[in-house]
Amino acid sequence: MNMTIPDPTPTGPESYTERLKRKQRAAELARPKSKAELARIEKQKRDEALAKSLLSHQSASANKGLKMMKKMGFTPGGGLGKKEWDNDRDEARLEPIGVHMKSDRGGIGLEKATGDKLKDVVAGVGAEQLSPEEYRERVRIEAGQARMEAQFCGAQKVCEKFEDTGDGLGGSAQRSVPLGSINVFWRGLVKAREEKERARKMKYEMLQSLDSPRLPGYDRGHELDREDKVALGISPGSARVRNLGMVVEDGAEDETGEDEELAEFEALGVGERLKRIVEYLRCKHKYCFWCKYQYPDEQMEGCPGLEEDLHG
Numbered sequence: 001m002n003m004t005i006p007d008p009t010p011t012g013p014e015s016y017t018e019r020l021k022r023k024q025r026a027a028e029l030a031r032p033k034s035k036a037e038l039a040r041i042e043k044q045k046r047d048e049a050l051a052k053s054l055l056s057h058q059s060a061s062a063n064k065g066l067k068m069m070k071k072m073g074f075t076p077g078g079g080l081g082k083k084e085w086d087n088d089r090d091e092a093r094l095e096p097i098g099v100h101m102k103s104d105r106g107g108i109g110l111e112k113a114t115g116d117k118l119k120d121v122v123a124g125v126g127a128e129q130l131s132p133e134e135y136r137e138r139v140r141i142e143a144g145q146a147r148m149e150a151q152f153c154g155a156q157k158v159c160e161k162f163e164d165t166g167d168g169l170g171g172s173a174q175r176s177v178p179l180g181s182i183n184v185f186w187r188g189l190v191k192a193r194e195e196k197e198r199a200r201k202m203k204y205e206m207l208q209s210l211d212s213p214r215l216p217g218y219d220r221g222h223e224l225d226r227e228d229k230v231a232l233g234i235s236p237g238s239a240r241v242r243n244l245g246m247v248v249e250d251g252a253e254d255e256t257g258e259d260e261e262l263a264e265f266e267a268l269g270v271g272e273r274l275k276r277i278v279e280y281l282r283c284k285h286k287y288c289f290w291c292k293y294q295y296p297d298e299q300m301e302g303c304p305g306l307e308e309d310l311h312g
Contacts, residue, residue, distance in 0.1 A: 043101075046099070050096075050099065054066075055076045055077075056076075078094075079093055079094045080093060145270055148270045148271055148274050149270050151274055151289075152270055152273055152274045152277065153189065154289075155185075155274065155277045155278060155281065155289050156185065156186040156188070156189040156277065157186075157189065158281060158287070158289065159183070159185050159186045159277065159280065159281060160186045160189065160190070162281075162284075162285050162287070163183070163186075179191060179194075179259070180259060180261075184261050184262055184265045185265075185276070185277045185280055187259070187262050188262055188265075188266060191259075191262070275306075277289075278290075278306065279306065282300065282306065286298060286300060288300060288303045290304075290307075290308050290310075290311040291303055291311065
C-alpha cells in the first residue's frame with residue numbers, strides 16, 4: 001500500500017510587493033519592543049481587563065466570593081457600604097477604586113509632602129524677597145555678630161585667667177564654690193564647660209556599665225594610665241556614681257535651678273556684653289582687651305581708648 005502525500009498547492013511567483021511586505025512583517029516580529037511600546041501594550045491590556053465586569057462574566061455564577069456577598073445583601077449593580085435611607089440617597093461607591101501606576105520610585109505620600117514643602121518655600125521666598133543690597137547687609141550683620149561672640153568668649157577666658165588665684169574660682173582648677181558666686185561675666189563659660197564635662201563623664205560611665213551584665217567583675221580601670229584616669233575624673237575619691245551612671249564631683253552640689261542673673265545678662269546683645277566685660281577688665285585689672293596688654297597703672301598711658309576702632 002502506497003501512501004501518497006499531496007503536494008502543496010502551487011502558487012504563482014511572489015511579487016516584489018508581497019516579498020517586501022513579508023520581510024517587513026518578519027522584521028517587525030523579530031525587532032525587540034521598546035519600553036514605551038511595552039508600557040503602552042501593558043496599559044492597553046490593563047484597561048481592557050478593568051473594563052470587564054466580573055459580575056456579568058460567564059464565570060460569575062461559580063464565584064464563591066460573589067455568592068457570599070449576595071448572602072450578605074449585595075445586589076449586582078448596587079454599591080457597597082451603608083445606605084442613607086433617611087435622605088433617600090445612596091452615597092456608596094458604585095465603581096472600584098481606579099488603578100494609578102507610579103512612574104517614579106518615590107514612596108507613598110512623598111509627592112504630597114514634597115508639594116507641601118515646596119509651597120512653604122515659595123511662600124517664604126515671596127515674604128522675604130530681599131534685594132542684593134539687603135542680603136549683603138544681612139550677611140554682614142550676621143558675620144559681625146559671630147565675630148563679637150568670639151571676642152566675648154575670649155574676654156571671658158581672660159577674666160577667668162585673672163581670677164585664677166587658687167581659691168577655686170579659676171578655670172583650670174576644680175571650683176569649690178557655688179556657681180552663683182562666680183562673676184556673671186564668665187559664669188556662663190564655666191557653666192558650659194562643666195555641662196560638657198558632665199556629659200562626657202556620663203557617656204564614659206554608660207559605656208563602662210555595658211560590660212557589667214555580660215562579664216561580671218570585669219573592670220576597664222587597669223587599661224587606663226594614671227593621667228587618663230585623672231583626665232576622666234575616675235581617680236579614687238575624686239568622684240562618686242549616682243543613679244543611672246551620673247557622675248557628680250565631690251564638693252559640688254547639683255545646680256539645676258534657674259540663674260536669673262545669668263539669664264538676664266545673656267539676654268543682652270552681644271555688643272553690650274562685650275562692652276561691659278571690656279570695661280570690667282580695664283577697671284579691675286588695668287588690662288586692655290584690644291591692646292592685649294596689662295598696664296602698670298590706672299592711667300593706662302599709650303592705650304587709644306575703650307573702643308576697638310580706636311586701636312586701628
